Amino acid sequence: MMNPEPSLPPIQIDVGSLVQRSVATLYSHLVTRPTGRAVRQAIESLLDDAGDTAFSLIDLSEVTVLDFSCADEVVAKLLSRYLEADRPREAYFVIRGVRDLHREPIEVVLERQRLATVAQGEDGSYQLLGNRSAPEDLAWRVVEARGRIEPHELEEAMPDADQRSALADLVRRHLVFADARSGTVHALSRLAAGPA
């Protein structure tokens, strides 16, 4: 018997419009560190209203220019904050609308801070961006392909102990979601799509 999907309605955040609201101008480009800081703080306040666990879709579809300083503030510092020991709540992120022109700044800042994130490209496919090991990459692909792994399916899905250890790392890094009650591991892409 399958465990039910967790109730984790995604919080949709359109960064293109958030940047205009946050910096009180009509600028739509995600450039400069102060702009990035303002956008990150706006995202954090949106998450303040979430419960103990938040799942957020950060949408870059309307962003054309993303510089390295802004990527560091909006992506790296945001992820980093919600992985710290004193994080305000459990939070999971998917970066959506990622185009080639966003990919390099995001990869660079994540690599530098040894972070990773789940990203959805314009074609709808999901990928991991940033710092990750080969076993983590493989384990993430297995979860992504299956959508979810029940506890009793784990050994069959990941026969290699290294892979299961990598899965534990993915859980710790919030790159997959592990339901604390059922032990089921969910791909963030499945949660982003909502209940089937």
Add this chain to the structure above:
Amino acid sequence: MHVIDLPASLDYKAVDALLDQAAASDGKALIDARHVRWVDPCGIVALLAAGTRLRDRVGTQPLLRLPEPAEVAGYMARMGFFAAADGIFEMDGKPPRRATGGESDVLLEITPITTNSDVHDVVDKVQGRAGLILSRTLAYPTSAVVQFSVILSEVCQNILEHAEAPGWVGAQAYRWQKRLGKNVLVISVADMGRGFKGSLADEHSARFGDRWGDATALEAAFIHGLTRFPDSGRGQGIQQIRKQVRRWDGVISIRSGRARIADVPAWDDTPPLTDGMQDFPGAQITIILPARTDDES
């Protein structure tokens, strides 16, 4: 009165000599631009920096004698030099008026950078204009306009975050027939702030001991990505600019204080490191991007 004669070609090769002369001058100065036949954004921005240095040191505005060729003064007007020079120079002669309306061939006029929103303005302008210039003049792919905007954004933020003083940026594409036989895009940025040595001194000078100076500070920032901020996310702007400029086979060089450091492709002869020049405050950054040839496109 101390007279600084400008060369016929006031381009990136002439910047250091101009800054050195301005740094060495300690009285009322006259900058004589009558014989200038050619000026690029590096020359224009350096002229503003030199004038500011002379004004601040002596307390009176230096005199600027305008270029004799009408097309040179006209180009400087189109680039917004005279607007930016207001309050810096006393003009010897009447500057030409800046044409209003119509299309301009200027990629980015001389733009003062004093606040975060100036950087947004630069990116907005470039996003609107640079696409055609980069694709038609330099044969760059359409995606290059975003990478170019990112370079400009990071280089302008360098002024705000590290110099803590105002600065200027300007960019223009034109043909280097004799030197390279192809079109190039020239970007120049300068500020009158505390320079790389001043910015990094508190955090990093002790570990360099007696070797600490403008050249070591430039190496620390340019090559190793050091900044004065403890935050590990900082310091990547210059590194990423260097990476992108290398991909486009371009030059990037930074003059700060007495030293200049550069990433130099095979086609240029700028030395990778120069030290021992006059102590000029702040920093001046030159980026030159050559057009792609057919086999690169």
